[in-house]
Amino acid sequence: MAMDVNVQSTRTRQEKTIVARPTVHSSGIDPTLHRAERVSAGLWRDAARRLSRDRAAVAGLVVVAALVVVALLAPAIVPYDPIDQSFRIKLQAPSTEHLLGTDEFGRDVLSRILVGTRVALGVGIVPVAIALVIGVTLGLIAGYFGGGVDQVVMRVIDVLLAFPWLLLAIGIMAILGPGIQNVVIAVAIVYIPAFARIVRGSVLSIKEKEYVEAARAMGQPNTRIIVRHVLANAWAPIIVLATLSIGQAIIYAAGLSFIGLGTQPPDADWGVMLTSGREFLRDAPWLGFFPGLAILITVLAFNLFGDGLRDALDPRLR
Amino acid sequence: MTRYVTRRLLLAIPVLLGIMTAVFLMIQLIPGDPATAMAGDKGSVEQVARIREELGLNRPLPVQYAYFLKSAFTLNFGDSIRTNQPVAGELRQFFGATIELSLAALVIALVIGIPAGVIAATHRASALDYGTMIVALVGISTPVFWAGIVLIYILSFRLGLFPISGIIGTGIRLDRITDAYVLDSVLTGNWLAFRSSVHHLILPAFVLSTIPMAIIARMTRSSMLEVLGQDYLRTARAKGLEDRLVVIRHALKNALIPIVTAIGLQFGSLISGAFLTETVFGRPGLGRYVVQAIGARDYPAIQGTVLVVAVGFVLINLLVDVAYAAIDPRIHYA
Numbered sequence: 323m324a325m326d327v328n329v330q331s332t333r334t335r336q337e338k339t340i341v342a343r344p345t346v347h348s349s350g351i352d353p354t355l356h357r358a359e360r361v362s363a364g365l366w367r368d369a370a371r372r373l374s375r376d377r378a379a380v381a382g383l384v385v386v387a388a389l390v391v392v393a394l395l396a397p398a399i400v401p402y403d404p405i406d407q408s409f410r411i412k413l414q415a416p417s418t419e420h421l422l423g424t425d426e427f428g429r430d431v432l433s434r435i436l437v438g439t440r441v442a443l444g445v446g447i448v449p450v451a452i453a454l455v456i457g458v459t460l461g462l463i464a465g466y467f468g469g470g471v472d473q474v475v476m477r478v479i480d481v482l483l484a485f486p487w488l489l490l491a492i493g494i495m496a497i498l499g500p501g502i503q504n505v506v507i508a509v510a511i512v513y514i515p516a517f518a519r520i521v522r523g524s525v526l527s528i529k530e531k532e533y534v535e536a537a538r539a540m541g542q543p544n545t546r547i548i549v550r551h552v553l554a555n556a557w558a559p560i561i562v563l564a565t566l567s568i569g570q571a572i573i574y575a576a577g578l579s580f581i582g583l584g585t586q587p588p589d590a591d592w593g594v595m596l597t598s599g600r601e602f603l604r605d606a607p608w609l610g611f612f613p614g615l616a617i618l619i620t621v622l623a624f625n626l627f628g629d630g631l632r633d634a635l636d637p638r639l640r
Numbered sequence: 641m642t643r644y645v646t647r648r649l650l651l652a653i654p655v656l657l658g659i660m661t662a663v664f665l666m667i668q669l670i671p672g673d674p675a676t677a678m679a680g681d682k683g684s685v686e687q688v689a690r691i692r693e694e695l696g697l698n699r700p701l702p703v704q705y706a707y708f709l710k711s712a713f714t715l716n717f718g719d720s721i722r723t724n725q726p727v728a729g730e731l732r733q734f735f736g737a738t739i740e741l742s743l744a745a746l747v748i749a750l751v752i753g754i755p756a757g758v759i760a761a762t763h764r765a766s767a768l769d770y771g772t773m774i775v776a777l778v779g780i781s782t783p784v785f786w787a788g789i790v791l792i793y794i795l796s797f798r799l800g801l802f803p804i805s806g807i808i809g810t811g812i813r814l815d816r817i818t819d820a821y822v823l824d825s826v827l828t829g830n831w832l833a834f835r836s837s838v839h840h841l842i843l844p845a846f847v848l849s850t851i852p853m854a855i856i857a858r859m860t861r862s863s864m865l866e867v868l869g870q871d872y873l874r875t876a877r878a879k880g881l882e883d884r885l886v887v888i889r890h891a892l893k894n895a896l897i898p899i900v901t902a903i904g905l906q907f908g909s910l911i912s913g914a915f916l917t918e919t920v921f922g923r924p925g926l927g928r929y930v931v932q933a934i935g936a937r938d939y940p941a942i943q944g945t946v947l948v949v950a951v952g953f954v955l956i957n958l959l960v961d962v963a964y965a966a967i968d969p970r971i972h973y974a
Contacts, residue, residue: 581919611789614786
């Protein structure tokens with residue numbers, strides 16, 4: 323079993339610790355429909371209550387919400403034009419005029435970080451969303467139908483997992499070429515195996531449950547069973563994995579930008595800003611410090627929330 | 641046990657073939673003609689023709705695949721566009737340095753991560769526990785390349801404690817055997833080179849160790865908490881064993897098994913992290929090699945590195961799995 327953290331290793335750790343917790347779930351034919359729905363809603367309500375008591379998780383959520391607001395309002399709240407160059411004021415230390423200093427082209431670092439929030443959230447959320455859709459679909463199909471389909475899907479997943487994440491991303495980017503869209507695609511592919519495996523695992527246990535058997539006996543079509551009964555009961559670990567993956571995806575994307583594969587200048591991107599920060603480290607340490615700090619705060623916020631979510635959805639793991 | 645090892649070996653074959661196929665497809669999928677891509681922008685007409693011949697590009701695809709497999713097994717990845725040297729030779733030269741950096745980081749992660757996790761677990765819900773876990777979470781959330789930049793600034797530029805970049809002091813002669821600098825200086829008994837290469841290794845290895853260290857600390861804590869609640873530990877305490885002995889001999893020993901798995905899972909991220917760390921610290925190694933190759937659209941070098949590292953990664957995991965089967969008597973592998 324070969325896997326990789328930060329990328330892959332956390333992935334697996336998550337797969338191990340997040341266990342599907344099927345609940346009695348409503349089916350169209352269930353005579354206890356009303357009660358079943360209450361139980362299901364209860365799981366989420368309980369989780370929400372536990373989550374709201376977890377101060378660290380709430381703090382994470384507040385920071386994430388603040389980042390979303392900043393990303394949405396960035397063009398309106400930046401003090402300066404983030405790509406406006408002015409060599410007269412290049413490499414200025416933080417001051418009241420430029421709170422976080424200026425870069426080697428005289429651009430305002432704070433403005434670039436604020437605008438970069440959009441890219442950062444985008445490269446965190448979009449690849450994970452893509453990976454979730456594709457991975458969950460593959461996992462459902464593999465787990466539910468088993469046999470040859472399962473074999474093919476899982477062998478492809480095994481091969482994807484055989485590449486350390488950066489190598490896989492580099493290989494994909496060698497084909498697609500540099501650029502932020504391609505970073506999104508590469509990071510999405512890196513995450514597909516994690517979702518596929520966790521969903522397949524859940525499906526394997528859920529499909530043996532009586533309510534699935536009952537639905538099948540009633541002659542319900544496979545797609546309906548998968549969506550209404552199997553998927554509905556496999557959501558908890560998927561959501562936790564997604565939340566914890568977003569922070570990591572931001573780090574991966576920044577890493578790809580850092581080695582020159584991501585956002586192309588002059589657009590503002592925290593990873594790219596770190597690259598020039600490294601070049602001017604001796605004379606202008608703020609150039610590299612602040613964008614990295616922004617990454618750390620963002621990733622930490624997602625991780626705090628994700629950890630809290632995991633504890634809330636599965637209290638046994640506390 | 642033998643049966644398990646054999647089965648595990650057989651299972652690795654389709655994965656290895658899958659890797660080969662993926663890398664083969666990678667070159668096929670690059671927009672434009674593979675031979676032109678492999679020869680680079682400055683490649684001559686003759687070079688393109690020779691590469692076309694070597695790759696069998698005027699043959700049907702399955703034959704091309706066979707050609708590719710043959711060159712992969714003979715480690716013939718062609719010449720680097722950037723340096724004009726055979727890629728296989730360059731990979732061999734950089735392999736040792738990257739492995740040395742990764743292993744050093746793993747050792748640091750274990751030496752700090754395991755005790756930190758044990759302390760957090762034995763002082764559950766105390767300030768010590770919360771503090772350790774907050775540090776661990778920050779560790780997981782910190783990009784290695786940023787940690788590198790910050791530490792270089794503080795420890796190297798400001799305090800002058802460590803060299804700013806490189807792998808060994810300039811002007812120090814070292815006979816290369818394995819191309820792992822610290823190991824080579826030990827093998828040749830060159831103490832000057834040893835001191836210098838260790839000095840150059842400490843900071844990058846520490847930076848690279850932060851994420852695995854944090855993960856190992858978290859794993860150790862939760863694994864220890866699980867074990868500490870077991871009956872046999874109460875028995876051990878009840879029979880009057882010293883607390884420290886109970887924790888180390890009875891609890892940690894059993895808690896270690898999931899930790900060993902976690903360590904096995906760290907290799908992939910270690911290698912990825914090592915690539916970024918080498919870039920930050922300007923250390924020669926596979927990572928810096930492939931990053932430079934990307935900048936130069938040096939496809940033979942990218943292809944060779946991806947293939948060699950992925951295969952190496954599968955083999956390392958194979959070893960970990962086998963070692964795991966050997967140390968854990970409770971699990972029977974069918």
